[in-house]
Structure formats: structure tokens, C-alpha cells
Amino acid sequence: MNISSQLTLTARTTPMKEAYIFEGDIKTYAELDAAINAFASGLERIGINRGDHIGLVVGNSPFFVISLYGAARIGATVIPINPIYTPEEMSYILKDGDVKAIITLDLLIPHFEKLHSQLPNTEQYIICKTQDGTKKVAEYELDTFTIKPKMKSFTEVLSSGSISYEGPELRDDDVAVILYTSGTTGKPKGAMLTHKNLYRNAKDSADFLKMNDQDKVIATLPMFHVFCLTVALNAPLMNGATVIIVPKFSPQAVFDVVKRHDATVFAGVPTMYNFLLQSPAEKDALKTLRLCISGGASMPVALLKNFEQKFNVIISEGYGLSEASPVTCFNPLDKPRKPGSIGTSIVNVENKVVNELGEELPPGEVGELIVLGPNVMKGYYKMPEDTAATIRDGWLFTGDLAKMDEEGYFFIVDRKKDxxxxxxxxxxxxxxxxxxxxxxxxxxxxxxxxxxxxxxxxxxxxxxxxxxxxxxxxxxxxxxxxxxxxxxxxxxxxxxxxxxxxxxxxxxxxxxxxxx
Missing domain, CATH: 3.30.300.30 (ANL, C-terminal domain)
Structure with missing residues (x-):
């Protein structure tokens, strides 16, 4: 089972269930699955096959969802990229990632025209039409662009495919996504996440957070980032929930979608919670939320307490990293939460704290947090030495300093290098x-x-x-x-x-x- 086949199963059992809502546009699971089939089939028609690498440079939108799941259905590997990156920042990832095709926004066509000479192996550019891009594209002298012969519209690829497409049988260890880390030291590294990594972490996270088909999950974190990818997109779609796609975070956008759609789950980083808390919103502005999820960075205890007191909704703080797909811990919902803690290990994942020799430390002592489970990446793309240094005997060495208490709750102390x-x-x-x-x-x-x-x-x-x-x-x-x-x-x-x-x-x- 993988994320794409699980979505098909949901579409067959509950075809009329709402899969996503995007700016008033609602698509059922049956409609989404048909679009994924058509897009996957369309990719094959233009020569994109199993094992090929696709750069995905779009924002939070149905384009991202259909592209990700469509590529997964044919066994291609997706490399999500931040669309606000400069051409230079994109260049390294696209070249290092051996990208054969790029799915991007019409607004970014000039970026790729500049990069084209540096990307001789890129054969296709699939262009997603946007409202903001319509006028700007008209201003381009596209006939003079060297990439124009390689350009196809997203709609063209989608409409050329078959909604009854059946993709190849995929292996659990096939690489589904390569996520380039933020590159805090040196150049970014491409963490290879397999179909098994993505499916198991999405399923295990959803189970831990008790996501169900009645949930409506707000996806306003960037979808190209692993936190949103797993917790606010894959996890709800694995359990038949509805994803509310918000293109860009703002406190008002969050308050609006909560009120309009009776949203039940919000995932964000501490900065987002700070903005929501500092807003003049009334205390009942988030009244339909049953759960807030925090990750990406440690949440200050004062912020957590003040937010929960004002809005009367609990925050479950967790922990993850790209190399672990990403979730390893969450504060449990059926036991006491501990402010300042990242919680306990989710099901099927083991965390422990070790010293410099890799020996497990007793509760209360600070050491490096290491992780073992089906969520641990296959390795870094084309970096066997870095892979060997990071994954030892199956354990992922995170580089984060942590401690564990007597009840199995983990606390991040800091990054080793900080x-x-x-x-x-x-x-x-x-x-x-x-x-x-x-x-x-x-x-x-x-x-x-x-x-x-x-x-x-x-x-x-x-x-x-x-x-x-x-x-x-x-x-x-x-x-x-x-x-x-x-x-x-x-x-x-x-x-x-x-x-x-x-x-x-x-x-x-x-x-x-x-x-x-």
C-alpha cells in the first residue's frame, strides 16, 4: 500500500466524500482520484516514466496535490521546491536532483528560461496557469524563449490522459520524494523518502492524532515542506478527511476558513500561533477546532499556555525532521500533555537519547536524539558518505540534543551546533x-x-x-x-x-x- 493506492481505495469506498476545498472549489475523492489517474496517464504520454525525477515548483493548490499523487501513481520521484526561491537556489536542486521534467507556475517561466542552459537533462516544462500569471504571461515574448518547444500546459497533460489509468505495481522501497534539507551547513542534501516512508508516517501520524473522515484539516503550511506534506495533506487523505487548502498563511485567512468550513484541525509552526495569538480575534474564533498541531521548531511554553487559554483549544506539540518523513513524536491526546515536551514516540517509531559513543542515556541526561522506524529515509541522494554518517545500524542520528523523562516524554534541548x-x-x-x-x-x-x-x-x-x-x-x-x-x-x-x-x-x- 502507498499514499496513491490508499487514496484510490478511499475513492472507491466513499466516492462522494469531500477530498479538498480550495477557494470555494470542492472536489470529491472520486473526482480527485480521476484527475490523478488522468494526470499520471498524461505524464506517461509525454515520456515521463517510472523512476524519472520531476521538479514540483508550485504553491499550495490542487496543482500540487494532483501532481504529487499523479507522479506517485506512475512511480516517478517528485522533488518539491519552494516557488519563491531565486533561479540560483533552484538551479542547485534541479541539477543535483537530475530532474527530467518540471511542473511549475506560469509566473515562473522567466526563471526557467534563465536556468534552461544549466539544465540540459530537463525535457519537459508543465505550466500551471494562475490568475496572477495570466496578464504577465501575455507580456512575455514566449516565441523567443528557448524553452517554449518543451512547454505544455497542466490542463493539456491532464486532458490527454485516461481516468481509468492503472499504473505499474510499485515497490515499498521505490523513492517517491526527494526533499532537499534547508542546508544549515553547506549545500542542501536530498533526503530520499520511499513510498513506505511516506505511507507509514502519514498513517501512523493520523492514527496517533485520531484523524478521521469527519475531520477538516487546514493546510496553510507550505506543501513543499515535509511538515505540511505529511501532517496536513497525506495524513488526512489517508483517513478520508477533507483538506482545506489555504494558499498563504495569514491570521485572518485561518479565522475565515475555520468559520466558513467548520475546520477541526490546524497545523502550524510556533510563529503562526504567535501571529494568531497577537491578533484581535475573539476567543471563539477557533471554536470548531478540536486540535492544533505544532512542529517545525520548539514552541515556547508561555506561548502554548497563552494560546490555549485564549482560544480554548489544545496544542499537541510534536517533533520531526525531513529525514524521518518527518514525524517521530507527538504529545498524546489521551494522556497528560507536558508543556515544553515534544511528547512520546508515535506508534512504530522508537526514539532514544544517546551519548557520543551511541550508548543510551538514562532519563534526565542530555544527549543526541536518534530515531528508528519505517519512516527513516533511504538515504541522501548521491551522498553515500553523508548517509553512512547519519544512519548507523538503521538509527537516524538527528543532530538534536534532547533528554527523556521517566514517563517516556522527550524534550528538545537544542541543536548540537547551536x-x-x-x-x-x-x-x-x-x-x-x-x-x-x-x-x-x-x-x-x-x-x-x-x-x-x-x-x-x-x-x-x-x-x-x-x-x-x-x-x-x-x-x-x-x-x-x-x-x-x-x-x-x-x-x-x-x-x-x-x-x-x-x-x-x-x-x-x-x-x-x-x-x-
Whole structure:
């Protein structure tokens, strides 16, 4: 079984059930499955076959869903790419990923015209027509573009296929998706996720979160990111739920779809919850939600408590990474949640904390979090040495520092590489961030280490506040709650913190700004 065949099974058993809602357009499972069949068949007609690599450069839309599942149905491998990347950023991924065809938006045609000479192996460009792109495409001198002979419209491919198409029989270990990591160190690496990885993690996550066919799940996280891909797209579709596709996050967009469609599940990163909390919305604005899911970064305890108190909906914080498809932990729904914890291992996945020798540590001790399960990637594309260093005896070494309590709840302490060493003492940025988040004036905070001639490193903070506050006031606030070596030496006030497309605060961008 894989995500594509499971969707077909759902379409046969509940054909009239709503599969997705997109800006007022509603498609049933039967309609979605027929479109996937037609698109898969259309891909084969233009020469895209099992094992070929397809770059998917579109935003949150039915284009993404049909393309992903259509490619999976023929056994092709999808490489999702952020559509706001520059041509240079896309170039590395497309070349390294050996992409044969690219599915993209009409707005991005000029990008690929610039890249075309660098992509000699790319044979097809499938163009998705957008409302914003219609006028701009008319301004292009397409006849002069070298890629024009290779361009076909998404609609053309879709209409040329057969809705009764039956694809090849796929193997569990066939690579379905290659996700390029954010590249916090060096160039991005392509994590190869198999059909088994995606199916099992989606199914196990849905079971853990008790998703069912009555759920309506908001997908406003970027679909090209693994968090949305598994938790807000594949997981609900595995269980016959309805996906509400939101093209771009905004607090008002979330409040609107909750009210209009009686949404029941929302998945987001801490920054999104912060924006929702800071909005002037009434406390009943999210009243139909039964569950909120947080991942992508550690959620400050103060933010979690304030959000739940205001909107009367629980947040289940979890943990994952691209290399694990991504989910390994969630706070359980049938047992006490622990603020600040990423929860317990989901079914079929084992997490443990080890020392530098790979030996398991007792509860309470900090070490590296490692993961074992059917969700662990096949490896990094064309990087056998990096694969061998990351996956050892089946265990995925995450690079995150964590600890486990006596009841099996895990707590992320920090990234190994983000740890600050002050005069021989370890300082974990998150610990300092948690304290500052508890101050009434602080909205966002990021902590990094900077060189210090006396202590080796010093703690530096960047904060966004909702009212004027002095640096010394915040330092004094920290002095009451932290050991002396953990107290920030300096605090910079910013209008906003740098974030990636999922809203995750980027400490590395702050370090680069300072040249550290």
C-alpha cells in the first residue's frame, strides 16, 4: 500500500466524500482520484516514466496535490521546491536532483528560461496557469524563449490522459520524494523518502492524532515542506478527511476558513500561533477546532499556555525532521500533555537519547536524539558518505540534543551546533529564549552565541516587542531566572526576526549578519 493506492481505495469506498476545498472549489475523492489517474496517464504520454525525477515548483493548490499523487501513481520521484526561491537556489536542486521534467507556475517561466542552459537533462516544462500569471504571461515574448518547444500546459497533460489509468505495481522501497534539507551547513542534501516512508508516517501520524473522515484539516503550511506534506495533506487523505487548502498563511485567512468550513484541525509552526495569538480575534474564533498541531521548531511554553487559554483549544506539540518523513513524536491526546515536551514516540517509531559513543542515556541526561522506524529515509541522494554518517545500524542520528523523562516524554534541548559555550559551561539557546518569552513585552526572541575574548562565547539576544522596553530591564528579568553565565550580554531590538518560508526563526541568518 502507498499514499496513491490508499487514496484510490478511499475513492472507491466513499466516492462522494469531500477530498479538498480550495477557494470555494470542492472536489470529491472520486473526482480527485480521476484527475490523478488522468494526470499520471498524461505524464506517461509525454515520456515521463517510472523512476524519472520531476521538479514540483508550485504553491499550495490542487496543482500540487494532483501532481504529487499523479507522479506517485506512475512511480516517478517528485522533488518539491519552494516557488519563491531565486533561479540560483533552484538551479542547485534541479541539477543535483537530475530532474527530467518540471511542473511549475506560469509566473515562473522567466526563471526557467534563465536556468534552461544549466539544465540540459530537463525535457519537459508543465505550466500551471494562475490568475496572477495570466496578464504577465501575455507580456512575455514566449516565441523567443528557448524553452517554449518543451512547454505544455497542466490542463493539456491532464486532458490527454485516461481516468481509468492503472499504473505499474510499485515497490515499498521505490523513492517517491526527494526533499532537499534547508542546508544549515553547506549545500542542501536530498533526503530520499520511499513510498513506505511516506505511507507509514502519514498513517501512523493520523492514527496517533485520531484523524478521521469527519475531520477538516487546514493546510496553510507550505506543501513543499515535509511538515505540511505529511501532517496536513497525506495524513488526512489517508483517513478520508477533507483538506482545506489555504494558499498563504495569514491570521485572518485561518479565522475565515475555520468559520466558513467548520475546520477541526490546524497545523502550524510556533510563529503562526504567535501571529494568531497577537491578533484581535475573539476567543471563539477557533471554536470548531478540536486540535492544533505544532512542529517545525520548539514552541515556547508561555506561548502554548497563552494560546490555549485564549482560544480554548489544545496544542499537541510534536517533533520531526525531513529525514524521518518527518514525524517521530507527538504529545498524546489521551494522556497528560507536558508543556515544553515534544511528547512520546508515535506508534512504530522508537526514539532514544544517546551519548557520543551511541550508548543510551538514562532519563534526565542530555544527549543526541536518534530515531528508528519505517519512516527513516533511504538515504541522501548521491551522498553515500553523508548517509553512512547519519544512519548507523538503521538509527537516524538527528543532530538534536534532547533528554527523556521517566514517563517516556522527550524534550528538545537544542541543536548540537547551536549550543553556546560560555567559560566552559553549556548554554542552550532555547533555555534563555523560554525565559524571555515569559516577559509580557516580548513577542519573539532568538538567542545565539557570539565570540567573547574572556569567556570564549557570550549570549546575545534578538527580540521583537509589543511595547517599548529597555535592554537593561530584560537583562535584569533574566538575572532573576538564570545562572550568571546564561544571562545575555547584549540584546538587540528588531522589527522582525528572519524566518524561512514555514515561519521558523533562522538563527543562522542572525549569525551571518554578525559574521559569526
Amino acid at each position: 549550543m553556546i559555550l560560555v567559560g566552559g559551561f553549556n548554554v542552550f539557546p532555547r533555555e534563555v529564549e523560554e525565559v524571555l518569552y515569559s516577559h509580557k513585552s516580548v513577542v519573539e526572541v532568538a538567542v545565539i552565541g557570539v565570540p567573547d575574548p574572556e569567556f570564549g562565547e557570550a549570549v546575545k539576544c534578538f527580540v521583537v516587542t509589543n511595547e517599548p522596553v529597555k535592554e537593561q530591564e530584560l537583562i535584569a528579568f533574566c538575572t532573576e531566572k538564570l545562572a550568571k553565565y546564561k544571562i545575555p550580554s547584549t540584546i538587540d531590538f528588531l522589527e522582525e526576526l528572519p524566518k524561512n518560508t514555514t515561519g521558523k526563526i533562522l538563527r543562522r541568518a542572525l549569525k551571518e549578519k554578525l559574521g559569526v
